[in-house]
Amino acid sequence: MYNMRNNIKGALASMNLIRRYWRIIFPIIIGILIWALSDHNGDTSAGESNTIADILGISNGLARKLAHFVLYGALGYSIASFIKGLHPVSFPKLTQIMYPIIITVIYGAIDEVHQLTVMGRNGSAKDVILDALAGVAGTFVYIIIFCFIRMRRNKRSLVNSIIEEQKENAEQIIAEN
Numbered sequence: 001m002y003n004m005r006n007n008i009k010g011a012l013a014s015m016n017l018i019r020r021y022w023r024i025i026f027p028i029i030i031g032i033l034i035w036a037l038s039d040h041n042g043d044t045s046a047g048e049s050n051t052i053a054d055i056l057g058i059s060n061g062l063a064r065k066l067a068h069f070v071l072y073g074a075l076g077y078s079i080a081s082f083i084k085g086l087h088p089v090s091f092p093k094l095t096q097i098m099y100p101i102i103i104t105v106i107y108g109a110i111d112e113v114h115q116l117t118v119m120g121r122n123g124s125a126k127d128v129i130l131d132a133l134a135g136v137a138g139t140f141v142y143i144i145i146f147c148f149i150r151m152r153r154n155k156r157s158l159v160n161s162i163i164e165e166q167k168e169n170a171e172q173i174i175a176e177n
Contacts, residue, residue: 023085027078031107034071038111042120065130072131076104076138084146092143100142104135 018025040048046060053063079100087096108131112123 023078023082027075027082030071030075030078034075034107034111035114037067037071038115038121039118040121041118045121068127068130069134069137072104072108072134073138073141075107076100076135077142078138079103079135080139080142084142092146097139097143100139101132101135104138105132108132108135 037045037048049060049063049067052067053060056063056066058066077100080097083096083099084092087093105128108128111131112125112128114123115121116123
């Protein structure tokens with residue numbers, strides 16, 4: 001029984017660590033995934049794109065651009081989440097919005113240069129622009145979700161405070177009578 005309790009405590013401690021550090025782990029994992037996919041040679045990359053294109057019923061070129069947009073959008077989203085974790089009270093300020101976008105653009109440019117070194121691949125300024133737009137989209141999706149959640153919490157706390165005030169007023173009226 002004691003050993004099982006320690007195992008459960010250990011598992012909960014691990015979950016708390018993951019919950020605590022997921023905001024930094026998530027962008028790192030996405031960055032590693034982008035780098036790993038960019039490291040595939042031209043034939044492997046074309047085969048992967050063709051598979052995705054066939055599944056989605058779209059062209060190979062569109063599948064590649066869609067992959068760029070989804071991955072860099074996720075990167076922008078996750079970096080925005082990380083920045084929000086560093087500044088939970090003041091988020092979102094303009095500088096905090098710009099950091100994920102700038103980081104995504106820099107990573108996209110570095111990734112395109114990296115692709116120049118991979119056999120059968122080439123780097124493209126158009127892809128850097130697409131990566132930047134995806135980073136902007138991912139950042140703004142995060143901000144919209146964050147603001148919506150904050151608005152709902154504020155609305156809920158406002159409703160709860162009104163209910164509490166009404167209860168107090170009702171208790172006063174009952175006490176007076």
